[in-house]
Structure formats: C-alpha cells, structure tokens
Amino acid sequence: MLLQMEGITKRYGSLIANDRVDFSLQEGEVHALVGENGAGKSTLMRILYGEEQPSEGRIIVGGRERVFATPSDAIAAGIGMVHQHFMLFPSFTVAENIVIGREPKAGVKFDRKAAAEHVKTLSEKFGMPVDPWAKVADCPVGVQQRIEILKVLNQGAKIIILDEPTGALTPLEVEWLLKAIKRLAKQGISFILISHKLNEVLGSADRITVLRDGKVIGSVKASDTDAAALSRMMVGRELAKFERKPVVPGEAILTVDNVTVLGDRGTKPLLDRVSLTVRAGEIVGIAGVSGNGQSELLQVVSGLRRVHSGKVTLGGKDVTGLSAGEFRRAGLAHIPEDRYLWGSAKEESVADNAIMGHLASLSKGGILRKRLIREKVARWIDAFRVKTGSLETKAKHLSGGNMQKLIVAREMAHGTPFVIAAEPTRGVDIGAMETIHEALLKRRDEGGAILLVSSELSEILKLSDRILVLYEGRVAGELSAGDATEEKISFLMAGGSGNETH
Amino acid sequence: MKRINWTAYAQSLAAPLLAVGVGLLVGAIAIWAVGGSVGTTYAEMWKGAFGSFYFTASTLTRATPIILTALGVSLAFRAGFFNLGAEGQMVFGALAAALAALYVPGPGPVKMLAAVAAGMLAGGLWSLLAGWLDTRFRMNLLITTLLLNYIAVYTAGYLVAFPLKEKGGTGGAQTAMLDNSAWLPKLFAGTTLHAGFIVAIAAAVLLALFLTFTTKGYEIRMLGSNPLFAAYGGVKRGQLMLVSMLLSGALAGLAGTFEVLGTQYRYIDNMLTSPGYAWSGIMATLLAGSNPIGSVLAAILLAALQTGGMGVERNTEVPLEISSVIQSSLILFVSARITFSFIKRRKARAANGNAA
Numbered sequence: 018m019l020l021q022m023e024g025i026t027k028r029y030g031s032l033i034a035n036d037r038v039d040f041s042l043q044e045g046e047v048h049a050l051v052g053e054n055g056a057g058k059s060t061l062m063r064i065l066y067g068e069e070q071p072s073e074g075r076i077i078v079g080g081r082e083r084v085f086a087t088p089s090d091a092i093a094a095g096i097g098m099v100h101q102h103f104m105l106f107p108s109f110t111v112a113e114n115i116v117i118g119r120e121p122k123a124g125v126k127f128d129r130k131a132a133a134e135h136v137k138t139l140s141e142k143f144g145m146p147v148d149p150w151a152k153v154a155d156c157p158v159g160v161q162q163r164i165e166i167l168k169v170l171n172q173g174a175k176i177i178i179l180d181e182p183t184g185a186l187t188p189l190e191v192e193w194l195l196k197a198i199k200r201l202a203k204q205g206i207s208f209i210l211i212s213h214k215l216n217e218v219l220g221s222a223d224r225i226t227v228l229r230d231g232k233v234i235g236s237v238k239a240s241d242t243d244a245a246a247l248s249r250m251m252v253g254r255e256l257a258k259f260e261r262k263p264v265v266p267g268e269a270i271l272t273v274d275n276v277t278v279l280g281d282r283g284t285k286p287l288l289d290r291v292s293l294t295v296r297a298g299e300i301v302g303i304a305g306v307s308g309n310g311q312s313e314l315l316q317v318v319s320g321l322r323r324v325h326s327g328k329v330t331l332g333g334k335d336v337t338g339l340s341a342g343e344f345r346r347a348g349l350a351h352i353p354e355d356r357y358l359w360g361s362a363k364e365e366s367v368a369d370n371a372i373m374g375h376l377a378s379l380s381k382g383g384i385l386r387k388r389l390i391r392e393k394v395a396r397w398i399d400a401f402r403v404k405t406g407s408l409e410t411k412a413k414h415l416s417g418g419n420m421q422k423l424i425v426a427r428e429m430a431h432g433t434p435f436v437i438a439a440e441p442t443r444g445v446d447i448g449a450m451e452t453i454h455e456a457l458l459k460r461r462d463e464g465g466a467i468l469l470v471s472s473e474l475s476e477i478l479k480l481s482d483r484i485l486v487l488y489e490g491r492v493a494g495e496l497s498a499g500d501a502t503e504e505k506i507s508f509l510m511a512g513g514s515g516n517e518t519h
Numbered sequence: 520m521k522r523i524n525w526t527a528y529a530q531s532l533a534a535p536l537l538a539v540g541v542g543l544l545v546g547a548i549a550i551w552a553v554g555g556s557v558g559t560t561y562a563e564m565w566k567g568a569f570g571s572f573y574f575t576a577s578t579l580t581r582a583t584p585i586i587l588t589a590l591g592v593s594l595a596f597r598a599g600f601f602n603l604g605a606e607g608q609m610v611f612g613a614l615a616a617a618l619a620a621l622y623v624p625g626p627g628p629v630k631m632l633a634a635v636a637a638g639m640l641a642g643g644l645w646s647l648l649a650g651w652l653d654t655r656f657r658m659n660l661l662i663t664t665l666l667l668n669y670i671a672v673y674t675a676g677y678l679v680a681f682p683l684k685e686k687g688g689t690g691g692a693q694t695a696m697l698d699n700s701a702w703l704p705k706l707f708a709g710t711t712l713h714a715g716f717i718v719a720i721a722a723a724v725l726l727a728l729f730l731t732f733t734t735k736g737y738e739i740r741m742l743g744s745n746p747l748f749a750a751y752g753g754v755k756r757g758q759l760m761l762v763s764m765l766l767s768g769a770l771a772g773l774a775g776t777f778e779v780l781g782t783q784y785r786y787i788d789n790m791l792t793s794p795g796y797a798w799s800g801i802m803a804t805l806l807a808g809s810n811p812i813g814s815v816l817a818a819i820l821l822a823a824l825q826t827g828g829m830g831v832e833r834n835t836e837v838p839l840e841i842s843s844v845i846q847s848s849l850i851l852f853v854s855a856r857i858t859f860s861f862i863k864r865r866k867a868r869a870a871n872g873n874a875a
Contacts, residue, residue, distance in 0.1 A: 321750060321751065340753065341752070341753045342753030342755060345752075351751065359747050359751045360751065361745070362741050362744035362748045362749075363745070364744050364745075369737065369740070373741065373751075376734045376737065383734050385733065385734060385737060387732070
C-alpha cells in the first residue's frame with residue numbers, strides 16, 4: 018500500500034469535520050473521493066497535503082509514518098495537489114510556471130532554454146503535450162490544467178490530488194483529461210480524485226470512497242456500483258424521481274432581437290446579431306464553451322451591459338439600454354453566473370445578502386423593517402436548507418454551495434415572470450442540486466420563463482425545453498428537448514454548423 | 520447567535536488595539552532614544568490629555584473637528600469612495616461659514632444657522648465636484664479629491680490675505696471677528712469645549728443608525744462592499760456616489776464651520792491645515808475600519824495623543840514630535856492591516872467557490 022490514512026479525526030471546536038476516516042491508495046490506482054458539500058473531503062485532503070493537522074490519526078506513506086507540518090513536507094514525500102482554481106502566473110511562460118521553485122540555473126542566471134528543454138522532455142515522458150514557450154494567459158483552460166499537473170509531476174509527485182478537476186473544462190477536454198489520468202496511472206502515478214460528477218468518477222476511478230458528515234460511508238470498486246447507488250450513499254436517502262411535465266408555452270416574455278455587442282476596443286463582436294425568445298412556461302437552455310458570448314448575453318438580458326444594436330423586450334416592455342434596476346422592475350430575477358463576483362457581498366451579513374433587490378417590500382418610508390426581514394430570510398433559508406450560523410454571519414463564512422442556495426432562494430422569492438439561471442448549481446452537492454432544479458421546474462410549470470445557461474450539458478439536457486448553442490458570439494444552432502443529445506450539442510459547441518449534424 | 524457577534528466585535532477591536540499598543544511601544548523606543556524616561560513621559564502625556572477637567576475638555580475640543588471629518592470620510596469609504604479631500608472641503612466650509620456669519624443680517628441664531636448651512640453646503644459642493652468629475656469624466660476620485668485640497672487651501676488663503684482680509688486689522692491673513700451673538704455656546708465655563716462636540720456625537724449616532732437601518736444606508740454599504748453586486752441588484756452607483764460625496768463633504772464642511780463658530784470666531788489662514796484635523800480624521804476612519812462609533816473613539820484617541828504631546832513638551836525635555844511618532848506608527852500598522860486584508864481578499868477571490 019502506497020498511502021494509508023488511519024483513523025483521521027479533525028475537530029474544529031465542537032464541529033467534527035472528519036470522524037475516524039480511513040483512506041488508502043495503491044500505486045497506480047485512481048481513487049475517487051465523493052460526498053456532498055461539507056462532507057469532509059476537502060478537510061481530509063488538506064490534512065494529507067499538510068495544510069491542516071489532524072486531531073487524531075496517522076498518515077503512512079511508503080510504509081513510514083509521516084507528519085506533514087506544511088505542504089512542503091507533503092511535496093517532499095511525493096504528494097502533489099492540483100487545486101480547483103489554478104495557481105499559475107498568467108503572464109509567464111508555460112516552462113517558467115512548471116519549473117518554478119526548481120529552476121535550472123546557468124551560474125546565478127535562470128536558464129530559460131534548459132527549462133524549456135526540460136519541460137519538453139517531461140511532457141513527452143508523460144504524454145501531456147504543451148508548448149513550453151507559450152504564455153499561460155494564452156492557453157485554454159484544459160491546457161492550463163495540464164500545466165498544473167506537469168508542475169506537480171516535476172516536483173516529483175507520486176500521488177496527485179485533483180480537486181474538482183473537470184469543473185471548468187469543455188466536454189472534449191474532460192474526455193482528454195480522464196484518458197490522461199488513466200495513462201499516467203499505468204505509468205505508476207496514483208491519483209486521488211475529488212469530484213461531484215458521478216459519471217466521470219465511475220468512468221475513470223478504480224475505487225470510490227463516499228464521505229458523509231465526516232464519516233466514511235463506504236469504499237467500493239467502481240465496477241461494482243452505479244450512479245444511483247453512489248448518490249444514495251452520498252445523500253443518505255433515495256432521490257426523488259425526476260419528471261418534467263409537458264407544458265404548452267404561452268406568450269413571449271423575453272425577446273432578444275438581433276443584438277450585437279462589440280468588444281471593448283471595437284474588436285470582434287462578443288455577441289453577433291443574436292436573437293432568441295423565452296416564452297412563459299418554458300426553459301430555454303444556452304450551451305456553449307465558456308467565452309463564446311454567454312457572459313455577455315447574460316449581462317445584456319439583465320441590464321448590466323449596453324448593446325450596440327438590436328432590441329431587448331421584457332414582459333412586453335422595451336428595456337433596451339435600461340438599468341439593472343429597471344430590468345428587475347420589469348420582471349427579472351437573476352441567479353448570476355459567478356456568485357461572488359456578481360451575486361453577493363462577502364463581507365456583509367447573510368441577511369444583507371439575502372435582501373438585495375427586495376428592498377421595496379422590506380422597507381417602509383426608507384427604513385428597513387428588520388423584524389420582517391428576519392422572518393422572511395429565515396423562511397428562505399429553511400426552504401433551501403442553507404447552513405448558516407445565524408442571519409448575522411458574514412456571507413464569506415458560508416460554503417460555496419450554501420451561498421449558491423441562498424442566492425437561488427433570494428432570486429426565486431421575487432416570483433418574477435422571467436428568471437435567468439446562470440450556472441445555477443455550480444459547485445453544489447446532489448441534494449442542493451435537486452432542490453434548485455425542482456425550484457426552477459416548479460417556476461416553469463407555473464408559467465415562468467427561464468433562461469438557463471450552464472456549462473453542464475447534463476443539466477441543460479435535463480431541464481431545457483429548447484436548447485440554443487452559442488459559438489463565437491452567434492447562435493450556432495437550436496435543438497428541441499426531444500431532439501437534443503450530448504453529441505449534437507458538443508458538435509455545435511465546437512463550431513460545427515447546424516446543418517451538418519446529420 | 521450572540522456569541523458569534525461578540526467574537527466578531529472582539530476581533531474588530533483587536534486589530535486597532537494592537538496597532539495602538541505597537542504605536543505606544545515604538546513611541547517608547549523613540550522616547551528612550553532621545554534620552555527621556557518612558558514612564559514619566561507617558562504619565563505626562565496622560566496628564567496632558569486627561570489629567571484635569573480642563574485638559575479633558577481641551578482634548579474633546581480638539582477631537583470635535585476630527586470626529587466630524589472622520590464621519591464624512593467613513594460615509595464615503597463605506598460607499599467605496601476614497602475621499603481624501605476632507606481638508607479642502609473643511610477649509611471651504613469654514614470660510615463660507617465665517618462669511619455667512621459676518622454678512623448675513625439678523626440676530627445671532629440666524630447668523631449661526633446661516634453659517635452652518637453655508638459651511639455644510641460649501642464643503643458638500645466641493646466634494647460633489649470631485650464626485651461629478653468621476654461620474655461624468657471618469658477622473659480618478661483619489662487624485663481629484665487630493666488635488667482639489669490644494670486649490671481650496673490656496674484659494675481660501677488668498678481670499679483672506681487680500682479681498683476678505685479684516686479691515687484695519689493688524690493680524691495676519693484672517694477675516695474680521697464674528698459678532699459674539701453667533702458664537703457657539705461653551706459646554707462648561709472656563710473650558711474650550713463647545714456645543715459642536717454634542718452635534719458631532721449626535722452625528723455619529725445618526726450615521727450609524729442611517730447605515731444600519733435605512734435602505735439608502737444599505738445600498739451604500741453594498742456598493743462599498745461589492746459594486747458589481749450592487750449594480751446587479753439594481754443599485755444606481757452614480758446617484759448614490761453623488762449623494763454620499765455630498766454628505767461626506769458636508770460633514771467635513773461642518774467640522775470647519777464649528778472651528779469658526781466655536782473656537783476661533785473667524786477664519787484664519789492655516790487654522791485647519793496646521794493642526795492637520797482632516798488628516799487626523801482620515802486616520803481615525805482607517806483606525807476604526809469606517810465604523811462611525813469607532814471613529815469617534817479613534818478621533819478622541821488621536822486628539823488625546825496630540826494634546827498629550829503638548830503636555831509632554833511643556834513638562835519634559837521630550838519634544839512634541841514624539842506624539843507624531845506614535846501617530847505615524849499607528850497608521851503604519853493600520854495600513855499594514857488594510858494591505859493584509861486586501862491580500863486576503865485577493866486570495867479569497869482566487870479560492871472562490873471551493874466546493875466540498
């Protein structure tokens with residue numbers, strides 16, 4: 018056994034994040050760690066990587082008991098970690114990023130040529146092609162991740178922890194990555210894979226360990242289980258059967274007519290003559306590789322970005338060029354794509370974050386009605402099972418998934434005819450995902466018009482009545498729910514034209 | 520629930536107290552270096568600041584303009600606008616107040632009210648100008664507010680040195696003295712403390728209530744905390760900026776007004792700039808993390824360091840500059856805290872959405 022973690026317990030005051038967790042890893046094994054938000058996966062990995070000290074328990078690497086006081090200790094013992102958010106210097110070259118900390122030197126000078134040579138050898142050895150001289154900022158996300166993995170390999174890692182590695186990748190990149198993991202495992206590298214995506218886990222891992230409430234619920238071979246069994250283990254109950262009632266869509270609520278948005282320096286248009294309609298009682302899904310105009314489209318239909326030409330109407334009213342406040346008054350609720358950038362103020366309280374956009378109903382004569390606010394917010398928190406210390410807790414202390422639930426609760430509470438749901442379940446666990454999906458579908462069934470933007474094709478396919486694919490700022494194609502498959506969408510996302518799908 | 524709040528309070532107090540502690544320590548080293556006795560010097564400093572009723576009153580008098588500017592700066596900071604123009608706003612406020620009290624006809628209370636209105640308006644408009652330059656021309660507020668200080672200070676200096684100079688006066692650049700019916704009443708006979716102090720305390724309480732309990736206060740806090748979140752929620756940045764800059768400048772203008780009506784009874788060139796009230800106000804805001812009530816305490820602390828420093832100079836060989844050393848190290852440590860939290864914020868952004 019390459020790695021054994023025995024009886025790991027971690028307490029934070031009265032909270033037990035890990036409760037006598039056993040975890041092991043063999044050479045060349047891919048071992049996935051799954052569980053809901055707050056199940057203790059991150060804590061366990063932070064302990065392994067030397068970022069936290071266990072309250073109890075032992076870590077044995079290669080037959081020797083080890084104590085990791087810092088990540089450097091863990092790295093020295095052959096453990097590497099690729100974080101969910103990459104830790105790269107965008108303005109430096111690929112080679113510079115990979116050799117950082119162990120730069121080849123010519124005298125006292127940093128020998129860039131040797132570094133590039135070294136990186137080339139390394140990338141060939143592990144079958145991870147990169148251009149050593151390219152700037153990281155110019156590399157697509159998938160390549161940046163390759164750079165992270167090479168960096169860790171260059172540090173001599175035999176065990177690589179991948180934290181939510183596929184979150185930001187396109188379907189093709191995901192496929193490539195999972196293959197690369199398997200290949201590296203054959204070369205003797207071992208992986209610990211943290212993921213929410215059960216299909217990816219099932220397709221790439223040898224063994225899967227499920228954590229719930231800090232305890233190991235079970236450790237199973239991937240070939241002996243399936244997604245349904247795993248989610249039962251994770252959630253601790255049967256998930257509700259998912260069904261989408263047929264609804265005949267009503268009148269158009271949102272129309273986007275021939276909208277063009279130019280880049281800041283008047284370069285290539287970010288949105289190029291985009292037209293779409295969302296009617297009452299339907300969910301329209303927008304798919305696309307990120308950076309193909311989704312963010313701009315979201316900003317246009319929420320009043321956060323000006324259009325250069327074209328027209329936007331909401332609830333029959335021409336809202337082109339109006340402010341976000343006026344969009345909201347015309348009937349918009351908006352689950353934003355980035356919960357921290359747009360959706361919250363981290364330094365402020367949960368209550369303050371919850372009432373944004375609700376001031377009119379929660380104040381009288383310019384004075385906030387504190388008691389009413391407490392009652393309302395408490396009800397929203399209950400309905401979406403947001404875990405928070407109190408209403409006065411600062412938003413930054415909520416976990417990402419709980420923050421997301423709070424935002425969804427806030428926006429659904431508006432009861433508006435039009436809802437933008439952008440990445441509504443990013444980073445949330447299965448239980449929360451179920452709650453959020455149910456809320457969106459319920460609104461649709463009640464006649465709401467919903468624009469769904471998601472980088473998860475499975476989410477788009479599950480919820481949408483119609484699917485539009487954006488490619489380089491244009492609508493590359495439209496598919497109806499019955500017609501759409503992952504392959505067809507992927508093809509359009511990669512720039513294939515709608516007519517060539519068959 | 521309560522417990523979380525208390526620890527939060529304790530934490531928010533810990534940093535400024537630490538800064539004060541380190542500041543006193545650095546001061547002690549400086550005192551030791553110039554050959555003074557640390558114990559005696561600090562004892563004299565305490566006596567100079569709070570040693571008698573008279574000295575305490577003097578400290579609070581000095582704190583009054585610092586409190587008011589600190590409140591103005593806090594308001595702007597909370598909305599996310601770095602208003603460094605308190606000095607200019609204060610100077611124009613003071614000059615306008617002096618002129619109103621001199622030239623508006625009528626009985627004392629009318630003059631006084633006219634002076635307060637003119638002072639707040641002048642300070643507010645001067646601040647609004649910087650806000651407008653930002654919303655209209657996207658000129659950097661930090662720079663405009665800073666540079667507008669020079670324009671205000673030198674314009675006022677010129678005006679009282681020439682056209683508005685006291686007729687037949689033998690003094691320097693100053694206006695004529697106000698009619699004593701327009702003077703702010705003293706709170707205690709024989710001391711310098713005037714009614715402006717009460718107004719300053721009331722203003723602090725009002726500002727704290729405004730920020731916590733009103734919709735506009737909420738919008739200001741959210742705008743300062745995350746402007747994108749505010750925009751997303753439909754908060755109008757431009758309008759709110761102009762309002763908060765206007766109010767911020769008006770408070771600085773009021774600080775200047777009270778110095779005229781309560782202490783000097785005329786506008787004298789350099790009466791506000793040489794004691795550095797505005798910069799002390801900004802320091803107090805930073806020290807208190809833009810909390811209105813905290814700003815009052817910080818302002819009194821800074822005033823005490825200054826009046827205490829004078830006591831030290833009167834009674835020991837240690838120079839007045841010692842209190843500047845302490846103040847400067849305070850600011851150094853407070854700004855270290857700001858930089859630190861800025862870095863933390865950057866890091867937190869990098870670690871956003873860390874699932875599981």
